[in-house]
Amino acid sequence: MTLGDILRFAFTALARHRRRSLFSVFGMTVGVASVIVLTALGEGAQRYVTDEFSSLGTQLLIVIPGKNETTGGVIAGGIGGVPNDLTLEDARALERGIPGVGFVVPIVIGNETVSHLERRRQIMVIGATHDFLETRELRMGIGQFLPHDDFDRGAPVAVIGAKAAAELFGNENPLGRVLRIGDWRMRTIGVLEPKGHQIGMDIDDLVIIPVASAMRMFDRSSLFRILLRLDSHSDLETAKTRTLEILTERHDEEDVTVISQESVVESLSKILNVLTLAVAGIGAISLTVAGLGVMNLMLVSVSERTSEVGLLKALGAKRRQVHALFLAEAVLLALAGGLLGIVFGFVLVELFTVFYPKFPAVPPIWAIFSALGVAIGMGSIFGVLPARRATDLDPVAALSGR
């Protein structure tokens, strides 16, 4: 008995009960499709986040004031643990002291009411420098970005996002116009090209001013961040160590945290990986349920076809042949459901991307194969019991319909 014979015989048996076979197939379809859709979303989330961060380049170090550990105590002078300010001087020291550093961008962030004539808008105000543009890979729509000045020269100029420009100026050309930010008056010198969100920040709806101006405006003594963009050939780890050394020396204690873009991407990626596996697990539950459905169908089928089993045995069918015939039916059901589930899953993912075009939802290859594999596995596992029941039938009793 060849494999072709077995499959053909199994197929005729399934085709005879078209409706209930289809229901069983659909159960598998839903299971496989859900694994594919869920993992596609998980994978998409991961890719989304990774892309967002990678768009900033991996040769990036971020200096954050404060230390990710508890320091100080009641005895040690009373003020231990309060970090020193991260200052423009620090930024300048880094610019001088790190070999292979491309840009150093000190950053301050705040919220302020921005107005032009009667229009007001509460938006994010970022204090930065000329190199911010390239570090965040932004582009100018019209006009210019902040001038290439010293860090502490706070020129009264502002660059605004595309959306903010439209809201505040309407159809008017914003270039050269005065913008009121809080109590400050700034001259608008440029509008950014629309870009949308970048790491949770709406690039289109903000105002960028020189960092020194922002520090005065918000009355801050400390920077929010210092970004360091390194040349492509310089070593990230060395630069990281050196940054820490310079700042530790300047502050007399290690009170800053230096993280690399890479490590952020990596740890986020890890978290999202676990998430993807978790949702795949949820999909696997529905596959198991589908497997039980197949088993149920096959048990009914065996009990309806006892006389057929008796006949097969009378005609000289071996135990393993009977076993193979019934197992093949279960596997065929699972296989059909699996393939249909892949198609169905892809259609759903496609639909999803139609509605959310920016979300890169693509089912991972491993999920496709493992969903199909698990479906067939389920068919085999849950097909064994019914097949064994058929195999164990006594031919004499089976033939007489007892």
Place this chain on the structure above:
Amino acid sequence: MIELNGVWKTYQVGDQQLHALKDVTLEVEDGGYLAVMGPSGSGKSTLLSILGCLDRPTRGSYQLDGDEVASLDEPELSEIRRWKLGFVFQSFHLVPRLEAAENVALPMVLAGIPQNERSERVAKALDAVGLAERARHRPAELSGGECQRVAIARSMVMRPRLLLADEPTGNLDSKSGSSVMELLEAMNADGLTLIVVTHDPNIGRRANNVVVLRDGEIDQLVPGSELRYGFDLDEPAG
């Protein structure tokens, strides 16, 4: 061909022993024709199951072509069924979803005979039972007599030495019944050993020998022409 010697078949029912066959001894020579008769529960079916290697005797010896069946294991028994035996049943036992030709081919499929040889032998077997044109019909589209002839074609397609027929005419009207019997007897005339379980004394009388069972024991074992068949043996078919 067949030698049964002191065959017992005993079933354990609760704490009672039920003897379906008691000390049955009989012989069928190669190319012989034996009818098995007797009332329901007399052990006919049990005897047929043992002769058909579907079941083994509890005690005693069954020699088929020189092989001691009682000592064979299940795979060996299925080999014997596959290559040496043909079965014809009262209720035909055709697979309803398969066409006549596919039903006939089934034993060859199980035996792993290659496709091209199969179709040739199927065509011949269907031709021999006069159903060449019905090859593509499913059992539901065939009459009872046609179904039984398909079943006979199926039983012959492996060219067995021994054909076991369990009430082959039981579900048929008398006309198709006699055409089925003619077919079986013609094959017997060609050298096939034939064993028929029947209620019909007319069939019994046509056999070389008749064995009449009663309560699992041999009541008569006589040439067909000498069959004494009383009313107490008679009962409705089926």
